[in-house]
Amino acid sequence: MKPWKLLETKYLVDAPWLKVAKEKCELPNGKVIDDFYTLWQPDWVLILARTATGRWVMTEQYRHGSQTIELEFPAGIINKDETPKQAALRELQEECGYRPCEAPSSDCHALHTKYLGSLPVNPDRHRGKFHIVFIDGVSKAGGTHFDSTEDIESSELSDEELQTKMANGTFCHPLQIAGYYKWKLATR
Structure with missing residues (x-):
């Protein structure tokens, strides 16, 4: 099993307590996902x-x-x-x-x-x-x-x-x- 390849990141929210990103990812089988959304908050x-x-x-x-x-x-x-x-x-x-x-x-x-x-x-x-x-x-x-x-x-x-x-x-x-x-x- 292999990880996805991150092709592009666009932050929709970029605040100190929350980040929301729209990411473009390539799967190991070559399929591309144009809109995978991720969240980040401080540990x-x-x-x-x-x-x-x-x-x-x-x-x-x-x-x-x-x-x-x-x-x-x-x-x-x-x-x-x-x-x-x-x-x-x-x-x-x-x-x-x-x-x-x-x-x-x-x-x-x-x-x-x-x-x-x-x-x-x-x-x-x-x-x-x-x-x-x-x-x-x-x-x-x-x-x-x-x-x-x-x-x-x-x-x-x-x-x-x-x-x-x-x-x-x-x-x-x-x-x-x-x-x-x-x-x-x-x-x-």
């Missing part, structure tokens, strides 16, 4: 943060795409100068006011923070990916620092409560559920 980090008592840190916020208030794990865009782990620690503090251990030392972060890898957002048409970071032993330590567009409430759920919410559709973000199961499989 982001999914934060699976668990307290010392085994409860998951969760957020609720309005999501305009679905026009609903959604239960989610904390998450956020990775800045250009950050690793996924650094972005996870920053976003967890900013969105929820949590961090690992009592003191914000790098040794403490390294002991409790594990990078689980990345997954594509949608390999068919989307060029972005999300990174999964597990942070164990977090506790409330300080206030939140929301961006001007954020209004977030935090809570904690046991693993059983989280799985019940997955089963009944209260927690329904498919990429976040995939990240949770990636963690679950890594800890078997």
Whole structure:
């Protein structure tokens, strides 16, 4: 099997948070597709943060795409100068006011923070990916620092409560559920 050959790209939307391209591609069999549309958004980090008592840190916020208030794990865009782990620690503090251990030392972060890898957002048409970071032993330590567009409430759920919410559709973000199961499989 061979990849497609990209012949031409025309950006229909070229903004910092979203790019939409119309691409002309040649398939290995010689067929040419004149209008294959792709999307790009910045890479982001999914934060699976668990307290010392085994409860998951969760957020609720309005999501305009679905026009609903959604239960989610904390998450956020990775800045250009950050690793996924650094972005996870920053976003967890900013969105929820949590961090690992009592003191914000790098040794403490390294002991409790594990990078689980990345997954594509949608390999068919989307060029972005999300990174999964597990942070164990977090506790409330300080206030939140929301961006001007954020209004977030935090809570904690046991693993059983989280799985019940997955089963009944209260927690329904498919990429976040995939990240949770990636963690679950890594800890078997």
